[in-house]
Amino acid sequence: MTEDVIKKVDSIRFNMLSPQAVKKISVAKIVTPELYDREGYPVDGGLMDIRMGVIDPGLRCKTCGAKLKECPGHFGYMELARPVLHIKYLDEILQFLKTTCNSCGRVLVEEEKVKRHLRNVSMAERERRYRVKRRMISAFINSVKIIKKCPHCNAKQKKILLEKPSTILEDGKRVTPIQIKARLEKISDEDVAALGINPKYARPEWMILDILAVPPVTIRPSITLESGERSEDDLTHKLSDIVRINQRLFENINAGAPEIIIEDLWDLLQYHITTFFDNDIAQVPVARHRSGQPLKTLSERIKSKEGRFRHNLAGKRVNFSARTVISGDPRIAFNEVGVPKVIAMELTIPEKVTEWNIEWLKELITQGSKVYPGANYVLRPDGKKKRITEETRDQLLEELQPGYVVERHLIDKDICIFNRQPTLHRMSIMCHKVRILPGRSFRLNPAVCTPYNADFDGDEMNLHIPQTEEARAEAEILMSVQKQIISPKNGLNIVGSVEDAISGLYLLTKRLTLNKEEAIQLLISAGIYDERMSDFKEKVSGKDIFSILLREDFNFVGTAKDGSNVIIKKGQLKEGFIDQALVGEEKGQIIREIYSKYGDEVGLDFLGKIFRLGIETLLKTGFTTGISDSDVSPKIQEKNEELITQAKKEVEIIIVQYKSGKLEPLPGNTIDETLELKISEILNKVRNDISKQVGNNLNEENHSIIMAICGAKGNLLNVAMMSACVGQQAIGGRRIKGNYSGRALSMFKKGDLGPEAHGFITKGYKQGMSPNEYFFSAMTGRDALMDTALRTPKSGYLYRRLANALQDLRVEYDSTVRDAEKSIIQFKYGEDGVDVSKSDGGKINVKKIIRQIKGK
């Protein structure tokens, strides 16, 4: 039986430790700064006292008797010779002094007012209006602070000032912690409550320390260096400073030393205790190691990204995980992941022995841990874990019986969870099925790179193996690739055909006609078998081959990328061809249609099939692209140059107009802006004209053009940039200005407004750029890099804040959306309760429903 999941911790209370409480939880009084005796054994009453827990193997804790790692550690305490202020409660101490009488210790208003204030506060508390409560209390404090005369005893109140970091002055005279403590003790519980502090959990005099709690040894373990020397934790260092000064203070007081010496030592004690709590306080010198490196004391342990909260408490480590480089394999299914054998032999799945699988498990044990497929461990019912080795194997085989658990190697079809950082959305961590493959990298289908935002230029990914049936069931039902294909961001498919698969499908459905044998060969090689294949005639069109993948009751009307109609009737592609708009990522109309009609299993199967069919088609027809794809005929080249000269002339005319002051400003613009706008317009137009011209005049058989047209990769503009004209380079949406006395680069004339002087590149990548053109190109490239580098941390922080603020919000059983305090955010999610990832782009497609009804 697995352990039942029971909620063990119900709530956690936070409060201050009173001196009495410190003594009560303590097991040792610390009196000596020595840590170890001559034998290296912890000294009794020292900071490493073994009553406070053990950090050495072999020793036993004197308090609980447990060994290393079992003993949780126990507090000790230290009696301070003179009380000191707790630096973290300084604000509160100051507040108490300012709001209470210096002689009678009462809050500086009439009792009635205090009572009324308390009533209001407790009402706000009951109604859970915490913000109101906080405001009430701070208003009360501010009103009391300014009162100069005690209404109870008529004593005149003096001005309390804080001299940073931790000296409190009253009318310029210093108030010692002893005096402060005496005053705070006089404040009644009721008055404490009126100032917003719960006297049950925090009395003001506790903020002055005369007993210091010494944290257990287990939270400040020392490490033994290679040389055998011991290196103590920062906290221990700080604590021994405190003990030492404390002792000296004691001695000096007992010896009747002059007040000035005692006060100096007292201040020193205050300093050490302050830095023990927080070593990063303004105007307090930072305590350092001998090497000059600042000590990491209590606050530093908790704070920031590397602190206790964010590093250890909110971030967990796991076992049964693997990480390696990923590479692509278009022949495995979308929901599979190729796992190297070496990893499969290290990660295991606990398999419970029953009478039905005992034979199989025995076989695995016989193989052992060094042969695949084998097993690594056997768990006896009594909880003992045995590693399978040459020696133990025979004995384990003999005793194996139902009730035992065998930790076997991964095999095909096992459930695993696959993840790539940064895990920005839920599709970054999905459930795959294991496929054992040779090699040393994880393999995944290139089409699922999009949800992970992965590529194969050295990316690494993580693999996790769920260990219980419950975890596996949840992973498979909720996290499988097929369940995640529709994104909850916008209701579009995030997985679809990519690159070559789209080119292949486009060619197949647009123009290919095969004879029967070839057609069947193509389908079989893509792993598709269908009885309808036998109905093929002698000549089979690509459309018919594609139609084999569709079910006979599938009807569809859509538009391709170029706006032409695509019609599927009764599972037959009647009109149009397949391209990115129909099967691609985010756009795949057919994919979403199949998903909503047949469900995710069929949808995934369809995706896999079209992917393989597309690739096989390309394998059959051959498909390549090279530098010659961007060749243009000399005639077109000439025409392009003509276009550019033409544009330059136009720009020249406008510049002349501008210089002669004849340029009419556009509404709302200055003349300078108008000039820039007009020039940019002309230059953008000429680039578009060139790209159109290039597109029209390149061969339809040109593979670069095919890829651009069907949306597999790139667009016509990219082709034009290669073969004809790169175009205007812009930074911040404007032509490059530069600040070298009115010019962008030194080779231009001052005040030159022409296209070339401001980053217009007239040549294509293939012809090559001139040095100044190349410089402009590098400028925009650098600008883009900067933008990315600056954006990533900003958007990361936005995401962290959003996730932190919204993580508790959920849909309740009554369909309302509520936060952790159960207050309602929305009565129905999104006003209609529709889950974006379950709907068609966040909507119920009424038109489609009506079309279906009309269609039949």
Add this chain to the structure above:
Amino acid sequence: MTDIFEKYKDKLPGAILEEIKLESKSNELTQAEIIRALDESVKEYEAALIAPGEAIGIITAESFGEAGTQMTLNVFHFAGVAEIQVTRGLPRLIELFDARKEPSTPSMEVYLKPEFTANEKTIRRVASFIKEMKLQEISSEISLNIMKQSVDIDFNEEKIKLYGFKKEEIIEKVTKDLKNVTVKETKKGITITSNSEEVNLSMLYKIKENAKSVLIRGISKITQVLPKKEDSKYVILCAGSNLKEVLNMKEVESKLTTTNNIFEISSSLGIEAARQAIINEALSVIENQGLDINIRHVMFLADIMTQTGVVRGITRGGISGEKESVLARASFETPINHLIDASLTGELDNLKSVIENVIINQPIPLGTGLPGLMSKMKKEDKKGAKK
């Protein structure tokens, strides 16, 4: 006809019903077909309903977080004029969710009542009354006259004529604004003297500096105006925002006029309007960046920000700082302060939200961690369960 739809009122949201009504008319569906369409829609709607326990907050956060990595930085959108620019992209989204009191580029769209949009002249006139105009702008020279202990201001005659100012009008404004001064007309402009008995140079200098920024016409904070035709309607685009004052103008169509300052909307039009403004602003950023985020996520975020009746940002001072749980607050930012404050009031953390349960290794109350089973144990069962 209508009673068929009436029957489905509880089963389908109004928007879908309306759409079916419209579509069935244009497609000339028969009665039976309409019922079938309705039934199909109900089926599809029910299948698309969100599941209880869904961690919808995280999904919303992810939708924005993932999209944020694709947005550009520092894109300024020029609404035709360099002075009127609007922050777009990630910086705008951040300042929107932070609920900053003042956007980095405040701007307004002022619509006019139909009677004032007849021709461009009237519109330009109204626009000139919106734009803030300081005394400095219509002056050609502002100088200290030490001999007379006064500040002399010469007007730019051209501008005075262009904008149709009267000297009396200006004198009145200046007297009112500067307080304790006497303003007299001179040949070229005006002269200002102090009313106080002791007049020294530094005082005079102060008067001169203050006189420069006396508002003589328009609405303060609105630094630039641009009348623009926007599909047959005239809009005045403004740089700078002051919704309250603009709405007080009689020429302004208050139903259409907006600003990009959420707090101004919240204080003059109410929290519901602020919610809609957040949605509109966020959507316009998303659209402008060519991204696609479902409106539900935007609405959801706006709902959270305005839930308590005031606009709260998604910061440690806003939503994240007002959570009930100590551990949840401490694990976000400034943990020490939260722990200290918790100790003072003896706060109790009931471990009801996600992060606390992560911290203490317990199942979180979301999704499959949400449902619990309750069952009465028989006495002998209890014993049995113990072993």
